[in-house]
Amino acid sequence: MTKHDLSLFSAVQSAEAIQNGRISSEALVEACLKRIEETDSVIRAWAYLDASVALDQAREMDRIRKAGRATGPLHGVPVGLKDIVDTNDMPTQRGTTIFSGRRSETDARLVEHLREAGAVIMGKTKTTEFAFMHPTDTTNPFNSARTPGGSSSGSAAAVAARHVPLAIGTQTGGSVIRPASFCGVYGFKPTQGTISRTGVFRTSVSLDQVGGFANSLEDIALLTDVISGYDQSDPASFARPRARMLEAAQAEVPVEPNIAWLDFPFDDRLDVDTVEGLDAVIDGLGGQVERFSASPQLSDLINVHKTIYDYEIRQNMAEISENHWLAISTEMQSAINRGAEISVTQYEDALVVMASARSFFTEYFNDFDAILAPSAKGEAVPLNAGHTGDSVFCLAWTLAGLPCLTLPFLVGQNDLPIGVQLIGAVEEDDRLLRTASWVQRSLNAQEQQGE
Amino acid sequence: MTKHDLSLFSAVQSAEAIQNGRISSEALVEACLKRIEETDSVIRAWAYLDASVALDQAREMDRIRKAGRATGPLHGVPVGLKDIVDTNDMPTQRGTTIFSGRRSETDARLVEHLREAGAVIMGKTKTTEFAFMHPTDTTNPFNSARTPGGSSSGSAAAVAARHVPLAIGTQTGGSVIRPASFCGVYGFKPTQGTISRTGVFRTSVSLDQVGGFANSLEDIALLTDVISGYDQSDPASFARPRARMLEAAQAEVPVEPNIAWLDFPFDDRLDVDTVEGLDAVIDGLGGQVERFSASPQLSDLINVHKTIYDYEIRQNMAEISENHWLAISTEMQSAINRGAEISVTQYEDALVVMASARSFFTEYFNDFDAILAPSAKGEAVPLNAGHTGDSVFCLAWTLAGLPCLTLPFLVGQNDLPIGVQLIGAVEEDDRLLRTASWVQRSLNAQEQQGE
Numbered sequence: 001m002t003k004h005d006l007s008l009f010s011a012v013q014s015a016e017a018i019q020n021g022r023i024s025s026e027a028l029v030e031a032c033l034k035r036i037e038e039t040d041s042v043i044r045a046w047a048y049l050d051a052s053v054a055l056d057q058a059r060e061m062d063r064i065r066k067a068g069r070a071t072g073p074l075h076g077v078p079v080g081l082k083d084i085v086d087t088n089d090m091p092t093q094r095g096t097t098i099f100s101g102r103r104s105e106t107d108a109r110l111v112e113h114l115r116e117a118g119a120v121i122m123g124k125t126k127t128t129e130f131a132f133m134h135p136t137d138t139t140n141p142f143n144s145a146r147t148p149g150g151s152s153s154g155s156a157a158a159v160a161a162r163h164v165p166l167a168i169g170t171q172t173g174g175s176v177i178r179p180a181s182f183c184g185v186y187g188f189k190p191t192q193g194t195i196s197r198t199g200v201f202r203t204s205v206s207l208d209q210v211g212g213f214a215n216s217l218e219d220i221a222l223l224t225d226v227i228s229g230y231d232q233s234d235p236a237s238f239a240r241p242r243a244r245m246l247e248a249a250q251a252e253v254p255v256e257p258n259i260a261w262l263d264f265p266f267d268d269r270l271d272v273d274t275v276e277g278l279d280a281v282i283d284g285l286g287g288q289v290e291r292f293s294a295s296p297q298l299s300d301l302i303n304v305h306k307t308i309y310d311y312e313i314r315q316n317m318a319e320i321s322e323n324h325w326l327a328i329s330t331e332m333q334s335a336i337n338r339g340a341e342i343s344v345t346q347y348e349d350a351l352v353v354m355a356s357a358r359s360f361f362t363e364y365f366n367d368f369d370a371i372l373a374p375s376a377k378g379e380a381v382p383l384n385a386g387h388t389g390d391s392v393f394c395l396a397w398t399l400a401g402l403p404c405l406t407l408p409f410l411v412g413q414n415d416l417p418i419g420v421q422l423i424g425a426v427e428e429d430d431r432l433l434r435t436a437s438w439v440q441r442s443l444n445a446q447e448q449q450g451e
Numbered sequence: 452m453t454k455h456d457l458s459l460f461s462a463v464q465s466a467e468a469i470q471n472g473r474i475s476s477e478a479l480v481e482a483c484l485k486r487i488e489e490t491d492s493v494i495r496a497w498a499y500l501d502a503s504v505a506l507d508q509a510r511e512m513d514r515i516r517k518a519g520r521a522t523g524p525l526h527g528v529p530v531g532l533k534d535i536v537d538t539n540d541m542p543t544q545r546g547t548t549i550f551s552g553r554r555s556e557t558d559a560r561l562v563e564h565l566r567e568a569g570a571v572i573m574g575k576t577k578t579t580e581f582a583f584m585h586p587t588d589t590t591n592p593f594n595s596a597r598t599p600g601g602s603s604s605g606s607a608a609a610v611a612a613r614h615v616p617l618a619i620g621t622q623t624g625g626s627v628i629r630p631a632s633f634c635g636v637y638g639f640k641p642t643q644g645t646i647s648r649t650g651v652f653r654t655s656v657s658l659d660q661v662g663g664f665a666n667s668l669e670d671i672a673l674l675t676d677v678i679s680g681y682d683q684s685d686p687a688s689f690a691r692p693r694a695r696m697l698e699a700a701q702a703e704v705p706v707e708p709n710i711a712w713l714d715f716p717f718d719d720r721l722d723v724d725t726v727e728g729l730d731a732v733i734d735g736l737g738g739q740v741e742r743f744s745a746s747p748q749l750s751d752l753i754n755v756h757k758t759i760y761d762y763e764i765r766q767n768m769a770e771i772s773e774n775h776w777l778a779i780s781t782e783m784q785s786a787i788n789r790g791a792e793i794s795v796t797q798y799e800d801a802l803v804v805m806a807s808a809r810s811f812f813t814e815y816f817n818d819f820d821a822i823l824a825p826s827a828k829g830e831a832v833p834l835n836a837g838h839t840g841d842s843v844f845c846l847a848w849t850l851a852g853l854p855c856l857t858l859p860f861l862v863g864q865n866d867l868p869i870g871v872q873l874i875g876a877v878e879e880d881d882r883l884l885r886t887a888s889w890v891q892r893s894l895n896a897q898e899q900q901g902e
Contacts, residue, residue, distance in 0.1 A: 064691060069878050072692030088683070107683055115690040116681040230567035232539070232558055239566040240515060241523030427520050 006031035011077050011165040011219040012246075015118075018065065018076040025058035025065075025076025029120055032078050036163045044138045045148075045158040047083040048090050049123035054078065057120040064118070072118030074226055079114055080158045080167035082151075083124040084131050084201035087111050094201050095127040095136055095151075098324045108199025109234075110168065110210060110227040117226040122164050125154030128388060130320075131170055131203055132313065134329035135388050140182060142416050146380035149179030150388030152213070156183040159213040166223045167213045170197075172204050172309060174376070174394025176211035177406045177421055181375035182389065184408040184417030185213050188220045190245070190429045192401030193238045195224070196231035204312040205235060206354065207305070207398060217407070217440060221245035221433055236401075240427070248430035249437055257369035257435040259285065259422075262294040266302070266392050271378025274418055277410035278374060281420055284446040285439065289372055301357055301396040307342055307350040308399070314339025357400045358426065365425030370435045373397070375419030379412035393421070403429040405436050409443060457482035462528050462616040462670040463697075466569075469516065469527040476509035476516075476527025480571055483529050487614045495589045496599075496609040498534040499541050500574035505529065508571040515569070523569030525677055530565055531609045531618035533602075534575040535582050535652035538562050545652050546578040546587055546602075549775045559650025560685075561619065561661060561678040568677040573615050576605025579839060581771075582621055582654055583764065585780035586839050591633060593867050597831035600630030601839030603664070607634040610664040617674045618664045621648075623655050623760060625827070625845030627662035628857045632826035632870030633840065635859040636664050639671045641696070641880045643852030644689045646675070647682035655763040656686060657805065658756070658849060668858070668891060672696035672884055687852075691878070699881035700888055708820035708886040710736065710873075713745040717753070717843050722829030725869055728861035729825060732871055735897040736890065740823055752808055752847040758793055758801040759850070765790025808851045809877065816876030821886045824848075826870030830863035844872070854880040856887050860894060 006028045009017065017023040033051050040046055061076035086092045086104035093099045107115070114121060126136040128151040138153040140146040141161040148157040152169030156179030159167050169176045171189045180187025189211030197208055210227070214220040228242040261282065267275075282289045314321075314336045321328060321336050328336075374393045381389050397404045403426070406419035422439065424432025457479045460468065468474040484502050491497055512527035537543045537555035544550045558566070565572060577587040579602040589604040591597040592612040599608040603620030607630030610618050620627045622640045631638025640662030648659055661678070665671040679693040712733065718726075733740045765772075765787045772779060772787050825844045832840050848855045854877070857870035873890065875883025 068882075070692045070694040070881060075692060112681050112683060112690075116692060118692045230563050232563060239563075241521045241526065241567060241569045243521040430521060431519075 007035040007162045009165065010216050011074065011214060012216070012222055014077045014165060015073060015075055018061070019071050021065065025061045025120060026055060028076060029054050029058040029078050032122065032164055035161065039161050040163070042139060042144050043141055043157050043161050045125055045154040045161065045163055047093055047124045047126045047154060050090070053089060054120055054122050061118050061120065072116060073222060074114065075118035076120060077166065078120040078122040078164045080122050080125045080155055080164045081111070082131070082155050082167070082169050083127045084170065085111065085168055086199040087121055090121070090124055092124060095129045095131070096327070098320060098327050104199065106199060109196035109229070109231050111199065113227045113229055119226070125158050125167055127151050128153060129329050129332060130317070131172065131175060131201060132335065133331040133387065135386070139383065140380045142184060143380070143414070145383055146416065147182065147383055147385070147388045149182035149376070149380060151175040152179050153388065155213050156180050156185060156187070159183070159185045159215060165214060165219060168227070169211050169213060170200060171209050171211050171394070171398055172207045173305070173398060174391030176213070177394045177404055177419065178376045178389050178391055180213055180406045180408070181417065181419030182380035185215055186217060186220045186408060187211060187213050187406045187419070188224060189404045190224055190228070191403045191426050193234070193236040194228050194242055194429065196229060196234045196237055198231055198233050202316050204309050204316065206308050206312060206351065209398065209401070217249045217433065217437060218246060221249035243428065243430035245429060245433055248433040251434050251437070253434050253438045256288055257438055258367065259289045259435070260368040260371045261289050261291045262298065262371060262373070263291065264294045265299050269377050269390060269392065270374055271412065273412040274374055274378040274410070277418055278420065281409065281443065282372070284443050286442070298396060301399050302392055304350045304353045305395040305399045307346060308354065310335050310339040311342045311347040354399055361400050361402060362426060365428065369424070370432055371423040373421045373423060375406040375421040379414055379416035379418060397423045401426055403432050405432060407436060407440060458486040458613045460616065461667050462525065462665060463673055465528050465616060466524060466526055469512070470522045472516065476512045476571060477506060479527060480505050480509040480529050480573070483573065483615055486612065490612050491614070493590060493595050494592055494608050494612050496576055496605040496612065496614060498544055498575045498577045498605060501541070504540060505571055505573050512569050512571065523567060524673060525565065526569035527571060528617065529571040529573040529615045531573050531576045531606055531615045532562070533582070533606050533618070533620050534578045535621065536562065536619055537650040538572055541572070541575055543575060546580045546582070547778070549771060549778050555650070557650060560647035560680070560682050562650065564678045564680055570677070576609050576618055578602050579604060580780050580783060581768070582623065582626060582652060583786065584782040584838060586837070590834065591831045593635060594831065594865070596834055597867065598633065598834055598836070598839045600633035600827070600831060602626040603630050604839065606664050607631050607636060607638065610634070610636045610666060616665060616670060619678070620662050620664060621651060622660050622662050622845070622849055623658045624756070624849060625842030627664070628845045628855055628870065628872055629827045629840050629842055631664055631857045631859070632868065633831035635868030636666055637668060637671045637859060638662060638664050638857045638870070639675060640849070640855045641675055641679070642854045642877050644685070644687040645679050645693055645880065647680060647685045647688055649682055649684050653767050655760050655767065657759050657763060657802065660849065660852070668700045668884065668888060669697060672700035694879065694881035696880060696884055699884040702885050702888070704885050704889045707739055708889055709818065710740045710886070711819040711822050712740055712742045713749065713822060713824070714742065715745045716750050720828050720841060720843065721825055722863065724863040725825055725829040725861070728869055729871065732860065732894065733823070735894050737893070749847060752850050753843055755801045755804045756846040756850045758797060759805065761786050761790040762793045762798040805850055812851050812853060813877060816879065820875070821883055822874040824872045824874060826857040826872040830865055830867035830869060848874045852877055854883050856883060858887060858891060
C-alpha cells in the first residue's frame with residue numbers, strides 16, 4: 001500500500017507518476033480494484049471485470065517502463081469501456097441477455113488507440129440495453145436510490161466512484177452528457193466523426209457518437225486525444241487533422257469568449273434548482289453570455305432527431321428483433337414499431353433538415369465561441385421512475401454533430417450534482433475546450449470571491 | 452512565386468511555416484510540382500502523379516488552416532508513396548504491367564495516418580516489380596547513368612531530387628537503406644511492427660517492413676511518428692506504445708553512446724572508398740566504437756533470410772504467378788522456383804533461427820546503443836548492371852526486425868553518396884535516433900575542426 005489513495009489520482013497525474021517511476025501501474029490498478037470491491041456491490045457499474053486480466057496489463061506496462069522502452073500518454077492508466085465497445089480479450093454483452101457471453105475476435109478501433117497509448121483496459125461498464133433506453137441495475141454513486149443516467153450508466157458511475165479515472169461512453173441522444181451530469185463528472189462527446197465507431201455496436205449510423213468521462217477537464221481532453229483518429233471504415237469519420245484537446249484544455253483564451261444561451265420551449269421541463277443554478281452561472285460569467293430565443297426550426301430539431309433515430313434503430317435491430325423479439329424490452333419494441341411507421345420520404349426529409357442544421361450552426365459559431373445550455377433537467381431521477389432521465393436538452397446538439405461538454409458545476413436541492421453544458425463548433429473542439437477552461441476559471445474565481 | 456524555393460524546405464520547416472501562415476501548402480506543392488516537371492523526364496521517380504489531385508488536397512489544407520480549424524503535424528506537406536501502398540484516390544500498380552491501372556477502394560492504414568496528419572498525398576513513386584528485384588526505369592538524381600537502388604527506387608530518388616520532402620518505402624531485404632544510401636538521403640526502417648502493413652502489397656509476412664526517406668534526421672523522425680501505430684490486422688504489429696521519434700531525434704544523449712562494429716566475412720564485397728569512409732567515421736567518433744568479429748551464426752543469418760524470403764514470396768505470389776507466369780520477371784521466376792525447393796522443415800527451422808537472432812540482439816543491445824555498419828557496398832551501381840545493388844549489408848538486421856537508419860555522410864570516388872548505417876535495439880528506436888543525432892553532431896564538429 002502507498003500512503004496516497006491512488007484511485008483519487010487524475011489520469012494526467014497517474015500517467016506522469018507512472019512514467020517517472022513514482023508509482024507503478026500495478027499499484028494504481030490495485031487501488032482501483034480495491035475501490036471497486038468496496039463499493040460495486042451497491043453501484044454495480046461493471047458488466048465484466050477480471051482483476052487478473054487488468055493486473056496482467058498493468059504489470060506489462062510496468063515492465064515496459066522499467067526496461068526503458070517507449071511509454072504512451074496513458075501508460076498504465078486504467079480505462080473502463082461501455083459494454084458495446086468490442087475487445088478481443090473480454091466479453092461485450094451490450095446490456096442484453098441476447099448477447100450473454102458474446103466475445104469479439106477484434107478490438108474496436110478506439111481500443112487499438114488505447115492499447116497503443118499504454119492504457120490498461122479495466123473491463124466493461126454496464127450499458128442500458130443496446131445503449132438505448134431500458135435501464136441497467138447500476139446506481140448513482142451519490143445516492144443509491146437514483147439512476148446514474150444512461151445509456152452510458154456504468155461508465156459515468158465508475159468514474160464518479162473513482163473505480164477508474166477514465167471511461168468510454170457513447171451518445172446517440174444524450175447518453176454521455178446526461179449520465180455525466182447525474183454523476184457529477186466531466187463528460188465530453190467531441191465533434192461527430194472525431195472518434196471511430198468501428199467495433200462499437202451500431203444503433204444509428206447518423207447519430208451514434210463516441211465520448212468519454214473523467215474527473216477533470218484535462219483528463220477528458222487527454223482521453224479524447226488518445227482515442228481520436230481517422231478511420232475510413234466509419235462513414236462519419238473525417239480524413240482531416242483532429243483538434244489537440246489537451247493542449248486546448250491547458251491554453252488561455254485569446255480574448256474573453258462570447259457565449260450564447262438559447263431559450264427553448266421545452267425549458268419548462270427544467271427543475272427549479274437547475275434554472276437557478278444556470279442563472280447563477282450566467283451571472284458569474286460577467287456579461288459574456290447573451291440570451292436568445294431559439295427559432296421554431298431549432299426547437300423542432302428534437303422531432304427530427306426522433307425520426308432519424310427510430311428509423312435507423314429499426315434498421316440496425318432488424319436481425320436481432322426478428323430472432324429475439326420477446327427478449328428485447330418494451331422500450332425497444334416501441335421504438336422499432338415507431339420506426340416502421342416512418343416512411344422513406346419522412347426519413348430522407350429528416351436527413352435534409354439535419355444537414356441544414358449543421359450548416360446553420362457552422363454560421364452560428366462565427367459569432368459565438370460556445371452555447372451554454374442545461375445538461376439535463378436536473379438532479380438524477382429516482383431508480384423507481386424506471387428510466388434513466390430525459391435527453392431533450394442534448395438532442396439538437398447531437399443531431400448537428402456538435403462537440404458537447406458537461407462540467408460538474410452545480411449542486412441541486414438534494415445535494416446531487418447537476419452539470420452545465422457547453423456546445424461548440426464542428427471540428428473546433430479545441431476552441432470549446434479553451435472556452436470551457438475559461439468558464440471554469442471564471443466561476444472558480446467568482447466562488448472564491450463570494451466566500 | 453515566393454522568393455525562396457520552397458522545394459528545398461524540410462518537412463519540419465514546411466509544416467511549421469504552413470501552420471503559421473507564412474507559406475501556403477498550395478505554394479509548396481506547386482514548387483515541388485515545378486521541380487518534378489523540370490527533372491522527372493530524366494529521373495522518372497513517379498509511377499502516378501496528377502497535379503490536380505495533389506493541389507486539391509493542398510488547397511483543402513490551406514482552407515482548414517485559414518478557417519482556424521485543427522492542423523496536423525504534416526499539415527499541407529507533400530509525401531510520396533511507394534507504388535505498393537494503396538490509396539483510394541490513385542492507382543497502385545506495384546511496378547508490374549499485370550496491375551496496370553489497378554485501383555484500391557481503400558487507403559492503407561499508414562495513409563489514414565498521413566491524411567489525419569494533414570499530409571498531401573503527392574502520388575505514387577516507382578518500385579521494382581512487386582518490390583522485389585527487377586528494376587524500374589528510375590535513375591539516380593546524382594548521376595542518370597546509375598541506379599537509385601531498389602526496391603523503393605522512386606521514393607529515394609524523389610526525396611533526393613527535392614520532388615517531395617518525404618516519401619514512404621518498404622524493406623524486406625535492404626530496400627529502404629540501400630536506395631537512401633545511393634541517393635544521399637536519410638532512410639529509416641523502424642522496429643518491425645511499428646508501422647502497419649495493411650494495404651501494402653505483401654511479399655513476406657515475416658520480413659516486409661515499412662520505412663521512409665527524408666533529407667534530415669528530424670524529418671525522417673517526424674514522418675515515422677505520424678505513420679506509426681498499432682493495427683491488430685497486421686500480425687507483426689504490437690499493442691504497445693511507440694517510441695517518440697522526433698523528440699528523440701532532438702534530444703541529447705545522457706552519456707556518450709557505446710557503438711559496436713561487427714566484421715562479417717562478406718565485408719570483402721565493400722568498395723575501397725566505403726571501407727575508407729567508414730574507417731574515418733569510426734576514427735571521428737573518438738573511441739566510442741568497438742570492433743568485433745561477427746560469429747559464424749550471425750554471418751549465416753543472410754542465408755536464413757534467403758530461405759524465409761524465397762519460401763514466403765512463392766506463397767504470396769502463388770495466384771499471380773499461376774495466372775501471369777510469362778508477365779513476371781526472370782528474377783521473380785527464379786525466386787519462386789527456389790521457394791519451391793525449400794521444404795516446410797527448412798522454412799520452419801529458418802523461422803526458429805530468426806527468433807533466436809531476435810533474442811540474441813535483445814541481449815546484445817544491453818551493452819551497446821547501436822551497431823555501426825555499411826548501408827551498401829559503395830556508390831550506386833550503373834544502370835546497365837541490370838540490378839539495383841547488393842542488399843547483403845542489410846539482411847541480418849532486417850531479419851531480426853531491428854530499427855535501421857542510414858545517414859548520408861560519405862562521398863565516394865565518383866562523387867556519389869554513400870550512407871552509414873546505424874542499427875538499434877527492437878522497440879528502442881528512440882535510443883537509436885538519439886545516438887544518430889550524437890553521431891551526426893560529433894562528425895560535423897570533427898569536420899569543422901579539420902577544415
